[in-house]
Amino acid sequence: TPDFSGEDGYNLWLNYRPLNARQQQHYLSQLGTVYIADKSATTSVIKDELKRATKGLLGQKLSAVSSAQSAKLVLALNNNQLTTPLGIEQKSLGDEGYAIKQHKGQIWLVANSDVGLLYATFDLIRQIQTLADLSKINKVSVPKVKLRMLNHWDDLDRHTERGYAGQSIFDWHKLPDYQEQRYYDYARANASIGVNGIVPNNVNANALILTPAYLQKVKALADIFRPYGIKVYLSVKFSSPHLIGGLENSDPVKPEVQQWWHDKAAEIYQLIPDFGGFLVKANSEGQPGPGDFGRTHAQGANMLARALKPFGGNVLWRAFVYAHDAKAERSLQAYNEFVPLDGKFDDNVSVQVKNGPIDFQPREPFSPLFGAMPHSSLAMEFQITQEYLGFSTHLAYLGTLYKEALDADTHTQGAGSTVAKVVDGSLSDSPLTAMAGVANIGMDRNWTGHIFGQANWYVFGRLAWDHDLSAADIADEWINMTLTHDKNAIDQIKDMMMNSREDVVNYMTPLGLHHLMDTGHHYGPGPWVDNLGRADWNPTYYHRADKQGLGIDRTASGTNAISQYAPYWQQKLANPATTPTELLLWFHHLSWDYTMPSGKSLWYELVHHYNMGVAGVEKMQQQWQRVKNQIDPNQFHQVEMALGIQLKEAKWWRDACLAYFQTFSQRPIPEGFPKPVHDVDYYKSLQFPYAPGQG
Numbered sequence: 001t002p003d004f005s006g007e008d009g010y011n012l013w014l015n016y017r018p019l020n021a022r023q024q025q026h027y028l029s030q031l032g033t034v035y036i037a038d039k040s041a042t043t044s045v046i047k048d049e050l051k052r053a054t055k056g057l058l059g060q061k062l063s064a065v066s067s068a069q070s071a072k073l074v075l076a077l078n079n080n081q082l083t084t085p086l087g088i089e090q091k092s093l094g095d096e097g098y099a100i101k102q103h104k105g106q107i108w109l110v111a112n113s114d115v116g117l118l119y120a121t122f123d124l125i126r127q128i129q130t131l132a133d134l135s136k137i138n139k140v141s142v143p144k145v146k147l148r149m150l151n152h153w154d155d156l157d158r159h160t161e162r163g164y165a166g167q168s169i170f171d172w173h174k175l176p177d178y179q180e181q182r183y184y185d186y187a188r189a190n191a192s193i194g195v196n197g198i199v200p201n202n203v204n205a206n207a208l209i210l211t212p213a214y215l216q217k218v219k220a221l222a223d224i225f226r227p228y229g230i231k232v233y234l235s236v237k238f239s240s241p242h243l244i245g246g247l248e249n250s251d252p253v254k255p256e257v258q259q260w261w262h263d264k265a266a267e268i269y270q271l272i273p274d275f276g277g278f279l280v281k282a283n284s285e286g287q288p289g290p291g292d293f294g295r296t297h298a299q300g301a302n303m304l305a306r307a308l309k310p311f312g313g314n315v316l317w318r319a320f321v322y323a324h325d326a327k328a329e330r331s332l333q334a335y336n337e338f339v340p341l342d343g344k345f346d347d348n349v350s351v352q353v354k355n356g357p358i359d360f361q362p363r364e365p366f367s368p369l370f371g372a373m374p375h376s377s378l379a380m381e382f383q384i385t386q387e388y389l390g391f392s393t394h395l396a397y398l399g400t401l402y403k404e405a406l407d408a409d410t411h412t413q414g415a416g417s418t419v420a421k422v423v424d425g426s427l428s429d430s431p432l433t434a435m436a437g438v439a440n441i442g443m444d445r446n447w448t449g450h451i452f453g454q455a456n457w458y459v460f461g462r463l464a465w466d467h468d469l470s471a472a473d474i475a476d477e478w479i480n481m482t483l484t485h486d487k488n489a490i491d492q493i494k495d496m497m498m499n500s501r502e503d504v505v506n507y508m509t510p511l512g513l514h515h516l517m518d519t520g521h522h523y524g525p526g527p528w529v530d531n532l533g534r535a536d537w538n539p540t541y542y543h544r545a546d547k548q549g550l551g552i553d554r555t556a557s558g559t560n561a562i563s564q565y566a567p568y569w570q571q572k573l574a575n576p577a578t579t580p581t582e583l584l585l586w587f588h589h590l591s592w593d594y595t596m597p598s599g600k601s602l603w604y605e606l607v608h609h610y611n612m613g614v615a616g617v618e619k620m621q622q623q624w625q626r627v628k629n630q631i632d633p634n635q636f637h638q639v640e641m642a643l644g645i646q647l648k649e650a651k652w653w654r655d656a657c658l659a660y661f662q663t664f665s666q667r668p669i670p671e672g673f674p675k676p677v678h679d680v681d682y683y684k685s686l687q688f689p690y691a692p693g694q695g
């Protein structure tokens with residue numbers, strides 16, 4: 001019988017539910033005694049975690065023995081002569097990689113650093129949690145990307161921009177002296193998936209973070225996170241020299257401005273010798289930047305990079321820019337601004353690019369910047385928090401979204417030039433590789449609001465470590481570790497997860513539609529919104545519905561956004577017949593009667609897709625009911641309630657969008673599909689209640 005421990009989700013995938021007696025016996029016979037050669041703060045973390053995991057999973061902790069010979073499980077640094085029998089090439093493991101090998105009846109965990117051993121430990125624990133066979137284990141694992149970071153959009157007053165799981169976990173008021181247990185548990189969770197950098201404050205930055213009182217608080221966090229292999233970075237406001245330094249302005253070419261940043265860097269490194277660096281949102285959505293002084297992004301980024309360089313710090317400079325007065329259609333703007341700067345960034349700068357050219361929509365094509373800046377380091381920025389995918393009430397597993405973006409083939413250097421290869425540096429030898437995820441974490445008891453939101457945190461870390469893993473395999477791991485070992489239940493839940501994001505795409509923005517959400521909160525549908533302060537905030541700017549048809553023409557006859565892609569894609573995307581169906585209306589304005597690959601009309605397929613989305617949620621509900629007996633009742637009920645909301649809101653999206661588009665198409669809802677319950681004015685008049693995490 002399954003063990004229901006009243007798990008409230010706080011312990012995430014590290015809840016270490018007991019295995020059955022047979023399994024416990026089995027693993028204890030393989031791992032009963034342990035020897036750890038190294039002694040450091042990280043080693044203590046390793047010992048604690050092993051203790052916790054084996055007590056929970058196996059019912060008892062391993063007994064420590066005083067020599068490697070007498071141990072079943074041996075953890076050793078590669079520079080130690082103990083490891084010679086394994087013949088593991090030291091270089092191949094790098095700073096963070098590790099090996100796990102069965103050797104003459106022992107299991108060896110080997111790495112070049114104690115943090116590598118910590119990662120190995122978490123891997124070993126995961127093997128047990130997923131009931132893997134250790135008898136012939138022989139694996140080497142090395143991260144493909146160097147900086148694997150969470151970006152918190154958390155304000156200093158604990159409001160979280162686009163966060164739907166409660167207040168920020170970072171309690172700036174009580175820091176530095178009050179150190180929450182939560183910080184340690186957060187660090188454990190991150191280390192367990194290989195996250196090695198965190199930015200605790202919002203990219204819409206508050207300059208106060210760089211004042212001495214706040215730096216003491218940052219130091220306290222850095223000290224807590226260090227043994228877990230996690231470095232702290234900060235989002236900084238470009239105008240800080242002016243705002244808190246008393247300088248006349250923050251023009252990056254001015255010697256006194258440069259000096260201010262040098263001094264600030266020195267002050268930070270005095271407190272935090274392994275400080276990670278700065279994350280910057282500049283000249284974007286009202287944030288200050290080098291553009292305020294007629295300087296380029298490269299000038300701004302390099303000035304900060306040079307201040308950090310003597311201490312080993314890095315700059316993550318965001319490419320999410322679109323200007324108020326720019327004439328170009330919004331999806332073109334980041335490329336227009338950044339591609340001319342290729343090769344001009346210092347080697348400790350990475351340009352951090354959102355996966356798509358607009359803004360974390362349920363589906364976007366890959367950003368054309370990937371592959372277009374071969375002489376610069378490009379970091380991937382994913383959103384883990386579901387700003388546009390139903391906040392923390394809708395179940396949307398993002399593993400499939402991340403994989404779609406990473407596996408996309410840019411064709412910039414021939415077939416096989418995937419986005420992943422740009423990001424991991426294998427295509428162009430970038431000196432600084434990075435992947436960032438905008439965190440979905442808050443003070444909710446289960447951290448992420450929706451229990452399945454935990455899977456999105458998990459899959460982000462796993463893919464940042466190794467983008468070759470599959471979304472399905474990671475889902476499988478997560479379910480085993482978090483929810484159940486029951487084979488049938490795992491299959492049902494995995495199926496729910498693997499289809500969930502496509503369901504959301506279908507009931508919100510099918511066939512390449514995007515940016516249809518209502519203004520401000522970004523939650524429900526608002527395709528009719530056309531009166532905002534700037535044109536490119538209006539959904540009408542993106543869907544261009546009219547009597548003739550639907551979609552935005554981004555071919556040469558329209559905004560020509562396709563010109564930013566490699567010739568291979570330009571050719572395909574120029575023609576609706578060779579454009580991937582799921583991106584059709586992203587690139588084309590097509591008549592309501594346009595014949596789709598199915599032989600049906602665009603209008604028919606639009607209605608069909610919206611209904612598929614709703615049907616997908618109904619299916620998830622049925623699947624969830626089937627696993628009831630295998631899931632902790634508390635968690636079961638939470639997800640059940642959330643799916644109920646998701647179904648209501650999937651219908652809301654479908655009906656509101658179809659009622660609205662029907663005013664243009666002037667065509668009946670095809671036979672067999674339900675008609676929107678109300679007319680469009682009703683949906684327009686709905687007042688959406690206050691949403692958390694608003695901008």
Ligand SMILES: CO[C@H]1[C@H](O)[C@@H](O)[C@H](O)O[C@@H]1C(=O)O
Pocket residue numbers: 153161162203204281285320359360387695
């Ligand atoms: C932090 O600001 C956010 C803003 O809230 C959000 O609506 C949009 O997705 O992107 C911005 C960004 O990525 O900078």
